[in-house]
Amino acid sequence: MEIKTVSIIGLGALGIMYGKHLTDRLGKKAVRIIANKRRIDRYQSEGVYSNGEECDFQYTDKDIACSPTDLLIFSVKYGGLEHAIESARNQVGENTLIISLLNGISSEQKIGEAFGSDKVLYCVAQGMDAVKQDNRLTYKNMGWLSIGEAGNSESEKVKTLARFFDATGVSYDIPDDILHHMWSKLMLNTGVNQSVAVFETNYSGVQKEGKPRETMIAAMREVVRVANKEGVRLSEDEISHWLEINDSLNPEGMPSMRQDTKAHRKTEVELFSGTIIALGKKHGIQTPINDFLYRRIKEIEASY
Numbered sequence: 001m002e003i004k005t006v007s008i009i010g011l012g013a014l015g016i017m018y019g020k021h022l023t024d025r026l027g028k029k030a031v032r033i034i035a036n037k038r039r040i041d042r043y044q045s046e047g048v049y050s051n052g053e054e055c056d057f058q059y060t061d062k063d064i065a066c067s068p069t070d071l072l073i074f075s076v077k078y079g080g081l082e083h084a085i086e087s088a089r090n091q092v093g094e095n096t097l098i099i100s101l102l103n104g105i106s107s108e109q110k111i112g113e114a115f116g117s118d119k120v121l122y123c124v125a126q127g128m129d130a131v132k133q134d135n136r137l138t139y140k141n142m143g144w145l146s147i148g149e150a151g152n153s154e155s156e157k158v159k160t161l162a163r164f165f166d167a168t169g170v171s172y173d174i175p176d177d178i179l180h181h182m183w184s185k186l187m188l189n190t191g192v193n194q195s196v197a198v199f200e201t202n203y204s205g206v207q208k209e210g211k212p213r214e215t216m217i218a219a220m221r222e223v224v225r226v227a228n229k230e231g232v233r234l235s236e237d238e239i240s241h242w243l244e245i246n247d248s249l250n251p252e253g254m255p256s257m258r259q260d261t262k263a264h265r266k267t268e269v270e271l272f273s274g275t276i277i278a279l280g281k282k283h284g285i286q287t288p289i290n291d292f293l294y295r296r297i298k299e300i301e302a303s304y
């Protein structure tokens with residue numbers, strides 16, 4: 001199979017970044033941005049910009065019946081996933097491959113329940129410093145996608161997606177164990193997203209010594225302990241690996257959770273400390289740093 005057409009649902013920081021990249025390479029006709037009429041009207045009247053350039057997207061109303069797409073990309077926040085799944089139904093056919101750029105370790109299961117888990121490949125987005133304010137995205141680092149199938153990093157579907165990324169210049173890798181990698185990324189988000197949001201800073205705040213960086217690392221250590229009890233062999237070395245990547249990001253950039261709190265949107269806290277606290281309880285492991293971060297983020301949300 002060859003991927004020739006793509007549908008993207010969720011025109012936020014990642015949706016614009018990948019939407020523009022793919023539209024520039026495949027042409028407007030091959031890439032659909034799926035949304036309801038109200039959103040499409042707004043995108044068309046206000047325009048959508050990526051690093052200052054106006055994007056010329058093909059918008060497709062979710063309710064319009066159309067031929068299935070070869071690749072469907074989910075790039076909404078977790079709170080919007082259920083609606084997005086319903087809105088994507090017209091895009092999915094027998095041979096559609098699906099990836100989710102959402103953080104956390106839960107979205108693939110929900111998408112699989114809706115469309116069949118055989119269609120869903122695991123995917124982890126990392127290393128980007130994409131910031132969206134209103135209708136404008138800016139980024140310096142595009143990052144890369146890690147892709148795979150559980151227990152089979154060499155599957156035909158993974159190879160199909162890899163060929164597509166090669167042809168379109170999307171950076172990616174294929175880790176030996178994608179499920180381990182998803183946990184590793186969860187560890188990063190639990191540290192960096194939450195600490196930057198709680199200390200109301202940006203990447204610069206966690207790139208230097210001080211309370212935000214200390215809290216970030218301590219939260220990640222709690223994830224290592226919980227993951228080990230879940231049978232996932234995360235190690236402290238992986239924290240250093242993520243710190244190196246974080247330290248290379250645009251200091252003025254910020255993780256998606258800080259973008260949410262700045263814009264007074266509900267955050268994805270349940271995906272991060274919410275998940276770790278619940279698993280900590282299950283295994284009798286204390287998670288005081290995540291307890292603190294969870295409480296503070298809930299207070300921030302309540303203060304909007």
Ligand SMILES: NC(=O)C1=CN([C@@H]2O[C@H](COP(=O)(O)OP(=O)(O)OC[C@H]3O[C@@H](n4cnc5c(N)ncnc54)[C@H](OP(=O)(O)O)[C@@H]3O)[C@@H](O)[C@H]2O)C=CC1
Binds near residue numbers: 011077084102126
């Ligand atoms: N930002 C980043 O650098 C990274 C983000 N991630 C993860 O990727 C996911 C997406 O993040 P991000 O791009 O920052 O999110 P954003 O909040 O920037 O964008 C999400 C977009 O989804 C749109 N949306 C929500 N529901 C629907 C729907 N039913 N139909 C169509 N569009 C919808 C929203 O549109 P509208 O604005 O019109 O409401 C919004 O623009 C998150 O899980 C995040 O944690 C992962 C790695 C890096």
Ligand SMILES: CC(C)(CO)C(=O)C(=O)O
Binds near residue numbers: 125254
């Ligand atoms: C990795 C990071 C922090 C940006 O690449 C992210 O996942 C996010 O902003 O949610």
